[in-house]
Structures are given as structure tokens and as C-alpha cells.
Amino acid sequence: MKMVNIKIQVNGNWYELSVNPGDRLVDVLRDQLGLTGTKEGCGAGECGACTVNLDSKAVLSCLILAAQTDGCTILTIEGLQRGPELHPLQKAFVSESALQCGYCTPGMIMAANALINTEPEPNEATIRKNIANNLCRCTGYDRPVKAVLKAAKDMKENLDA
Amino acid sequence: MGVYFQVEEYHRPQDLAEAVDLLSIFENSARVIAGGTDVLPLRPGVNKIDIIHHLVDISKLGLDYLKKESDHLRIGAATTVNNIGASPLFLSGPYGAMSDAADAHSTATIRNRATVGGNLCNASPCADLALPLLVLDAILVAAAPRGKRHIPIESFYKGANYTALNKEEVLLEIRIPLCSEKTGSSFLKLRRHQTAIDMAVVNVATALTCQKKHCKAARIALGSVGPIPFRAKTAESVLAGSILDEEIIQKAAATAAEEAKPIDDVRATSAYRKKMVAVLVRRSLENSLRRCGQ
Numbered sequence: 001m002k003m004v005n006i007k008i009q010v011n012g013n014w015y016e017l018s019v020n021p022g023d024r025l026v027d028v029l030r031d032q033l034g035l036t037g038t039k040e041g042c043g044a045g046e047c048g049a050c051t052v053n054l055d056s057k058a059v060l061s062c063l064i065l066a067a068q069t070d071g072c073t074i075l076t077i078e079g080l081q082r083g084p085e086l087h088p089l090q091k092a093f094v095s096e097s098a099l100q101c102g103y104c105t106p107g108m109i110m111a112a113n114a115l116i117n118t119e120p121e122p123n124e125a126t127i128r129k130n131i132a133n134n135l136c137r138c139t140g141y142d143r144p145v146k147a148v149l150k151a152a153k154d155m156k157e158n159l160d161a
Numbered sequence: 162m163g164v165y166f167q168v169e170e171y172h173r174p175q176d177l178a179e180a181v182d183l184l185s186i187f188e189n190s191a192r193v194i195a196g197g198t199d200v201l202p203l204r205p206g207v208n209k210i211d212i213i214h215h216l217v218d219i220s221k222l223g224l225d226y227l228k229k230e231s232d233h234l235r236i237g238a239a240t241t242v243n244n245i246g247a248s249p250l251f252l253s254g255p256y257g258a259m260s261d262a263a264d265a266h267s268t269a270t271i272r273n274r275a276t277v278g279g280n281l282c283n284a285s286p287c288a289d290l291a292l293p294l295l296v297l298d299a300i301l302v303a304a305a306p307r308g309k310r311h312i313p314i315e316s317f318y319k320g321a322n323y324t325a326l327n328k329e330e331v332l333l334e335i336r337i338p339l340c341s342e343k344t345g346s347s348f349l350k351l352r353r354h355q356t357a358i359d360m361a362v363v364n365v366a367t368a369l370t371c372q373k374k375h376c377k378a379a380r381i382a383l384g385s386v387g388p389i390p391f392r393a394k395t396a397e398s399v400l401a402g403s404i405l406d407e408e409i410i411q412k413a414a415a416t417a418a419e420e421a422k423p424i425d426d427v428r429a430t431s432a433y434r435k436k437m438v439a440v441l442v443r444r445s446l447e448n449s450l451r452r453c454g455q
Contacts, residue, residue: 021171044202133268
């Protein structure tokens with residue numbers, strides 16, 4: 001097996017890593033960088049628990065080889081918060097009680113983050129479409145959708161203030 | 162680590178010639194990867210494949226583009242499905258089926274990585290993008306060791322998960338001949354939950370070229386109801402040359418259902434699929450007719 005050398009930016013820091021050719025991005029994030037906020041659920045692209053932002057787009061880290069991300073910028077749930085306060089999406093998920101067991105939450109928040117960054121005022125239908133790849137088996141989807149709507153509103157008000 | 166997906170060596174060729182060379186050297190032990198959404202879920206032993214020894218990554222070869230030429234549209238094989246869905250090139254009547262299919266494909270998250278070339282080369286019987294390309298008479302351009310080869314999409318599919326590409330060939334580009342403005346196309350997909358990630362129960366695309374209600378040409382393609390996506394030519398011949406009214410559209414839809422050869426599986430029974438072919442073809446023809454001249 002021939003190792004692959006890659007340089008990736010994760011949550012603002014550059015890392016030079018040597019990875020197995022078959023390592024997926026989720027393996028490298030969790031096992032090499034210790035960023036266990038990104039969860040692995042199905043490992044086949046169906047549950048969305050491993051969703052991260054790759055060059056600002058929501059992607060499934062179980063369906064990307066780490067070797068393919070050479071030179072890319074990656075944002076995980078650990079990098080969302082800037083400064084001492086939680087990110088508006090994180091705050092809204094708490095205040096709207098949008099999580100119970102929490103396993104799907106990092107993926108759902110990262111899918112929502114990519115959406116809000118391209119579309120600051122998404123409507124409910126757009127939000128549902130964009131988190132359609134994120135399965136939740138305990139809270140359901142109404143509360144997460146409300147949380148994303150609230151976060152988008154809060155972020156806009158902060159921007160306007 | 163690495164227990165889920167295993168591969169001996171990852172190759173990132175710098176140009177097309179290198180990619181074709183690598184495929185010529187490793188042949189059956191190599192597999193092309195671009196977005197990875199069809200390759201990474203593969204499990205040796207589970208998916209009737211052997212261990213993949215060599216992966217050849219074509220995602221950095223500049224094959225991500227959408228261009229309009231004087232007589233055709235060009236789509237780079239590594240263009241993501243979301244880029245196709247967002248492109249103004251496919252919004253108008255003749256090419257509307259392309260944006261319909263791109264929007265119905267998998268989920269918004271997967272479409273950020275999934276490529277049109279991957280969707281075609283994976284050769285799933287339910288590949289969404291194959292259907293609009295069948296009704297638009299697309300030509301596929303492949304790179305081979307000795308130059309390029311043009312393959313009409315109709316002769317591209319040889320069987321389930323099996324295409325006309327040789328082991329050392331790479332799909333480069335999809336060409337769609339420019340259609341008359343009097344053409345309208347549409348794509349429809351039935352799945353168990355319309356927003357969730359699931360394969361189609363039935364998917365269809367249609368295209369009509371009309372002068373008023375007089376049908377000059379008709380195309381109907383069916384997916385998920387046979388080993389490959391295919392054209393329903395008997396149903397097409399019902400429409401060509403006729404005046405398009407409710408009755409003739411119903412007749413074409415019923416004929417298309419007869420041409421479908423579905424199987425029973427976890428998603429639906431064969432009988433249900435046949436019924437749904439008739440419904441989807443009728444609705445898609447109505448959409449296509451509305452889009453003529455748009």
C-alpha cells in the first residue's frame with residue numbers, strides 16, 4: 001500500500017498528513033486529527049451524520065477519499081464557533097430543542113451552515129431540501145427546521161445591527 | 162482505520178494522457194474515481210466486485226465545464242450534478258429535462274460531489290441523467306489510447322452496470338446537439354418519498370418537437386424498468402406525425418408501459434411499475450408539450 005501525502009486546511013489550521021490511499025475524509029478527521037465531532041453513521045452516504053463543509057459546500061465525509069481533498073479547505077462542527085460564544089446555529093439548536101441524542105446534529109448543522117452561507121434567508125422548503133440527506137431518528141425534523149430558520153434570522157439581525 | 166474502504170494505490174494523473182496510460186497498464190485492477198459517491202460505498206464481496214487495487218482520480222483534469230457551441234452543448238464528464246441543475250443552459254424548453262433530472266437526483270448534499278460522467282458510467286438501470294440525455298440524442302466522447310471515440314448514448318449501455326467503454330477508456334464529455342426552439346423536454350421521477358434519498362421506482366424523460374399541435378418528432382426514455390435505461394420506440398412512433406391530443410398522448414403512454422420490462426424488487430412490484438410508466442409518460446409528455454416554444 002502506497003501512502004499519499006496531502007496538505008489540507010481544517011478549521012483554519014493547515015495540516016501536512018500522510019494517509020492510506022483508501023482512507024476516507026471521515027477517517028482522517030476522526031482518527032488522525034481527533035476531531036470526533038464529525039460522526040460516522042452508515043458509511044454509505046445515506047444518513048448524513050458525517051456531513052462537513054469542503055470548500056464551503058456541504059459534503060459527506062464518508063464518500064470522499066482523504067487523498068482527494070489535497071489543497072482543500074474543510075470546516076467541521078469544531079470549527080464553527082468563533083470566539084467564546086456558540087455559533088448562532090448551535091445556539092438555535094439548543095434554544096429550539098432541536099436535538100435529543102445529538103448524533104445527527106453535527107451533520108445537520110454543517111449542512112445548514114453551507115446553506116445559510118450561500119442563501120442567508122432560506123425558506124422552510126429550501127431548508128428541508130438541504131437537510132434531506134440528514135437522518136434523525138429521535139427528534140424529527142420540525143425542530144431542526146425551526147432552529148435553522150431562527151439561526152438565519154439571528155445572523156441577519158446581527159449583520160444588520 | 163481504512164477497514165471500510167480499501168485500495169492499494171491512489172493515482173492523481175496530471176493530464177489525460179497519463180490517466181489513459183494508467184488505465185492501460187492496470188486494466189481490470191483499476192477504477193476511475195471523480196466525485197466518489199458511487200465508488201466509496203462499494204464493498205468487495207458485498208457488491209460482487211474484487212478488491213480495487215488502483216484508483217485513478219480524474220477530478221483534477223479540467224473536466225468540469227458547461228459550454229455552448231454553435232451546434233451543440235458540451236458538458237465535461239466531471240461536472241457536478243448541482244452545477245448542471247444551477248446552469249441557465251438547461252432552463253429553457255428544449256433542455257428542461259436536464260434540469261428536472263439534476264434536481265431530482267439523489268440529495269442536495271450528494272449532488273455537490275456526484276458527477277454526470279459518474280452517473281452515466283456507473284450504468285445503473287435507474288440513472289436519472291441518462292434519461293434526458295437519451296431523449297436529447299447525446300453523443301458521449303471518450304478518450305482512448307489512440308485518440309477520441311464518439312459513442313451515441315443509445316449504444317453506450319450494454320447491461321446493468323456495464324457500458325461500451327473499454328477498460329482503458331475515460332469518458333470526457335457529453336455533447337447535446339442544439340434542438341429547435343419548438344422542442345420541449347421533461348423528466349419525471351417516482352420514488353417512495355419525493356425528497357428523500359432513494360432510487361427511482363420509475364423515472365422517465367420525454368421530448369417533443371411540434372408545430373402548433375402537429376408532432377414532428379417524439380422521444381421517450383424509460384428508467385428502472387429494464388436492465389438499462391432505454392428508448393420506448395414503439396410509443397414514440399405513435400406520436401410522430403400525429404396531432405397531439407389527449408387521446409394520442411394516452412395511447413403513447415399505454416404503449417410505453419407495454420414496452421417496459423420491470424422486475425419485482427424491494428421498491429415496487431413489476432405490475433405497479435408498469436402502471437406508473439403510463440402515468441409518468443403521460444404527465445411528462447404534457448409537460449414537454451407545454452415547454453415547446455418556450
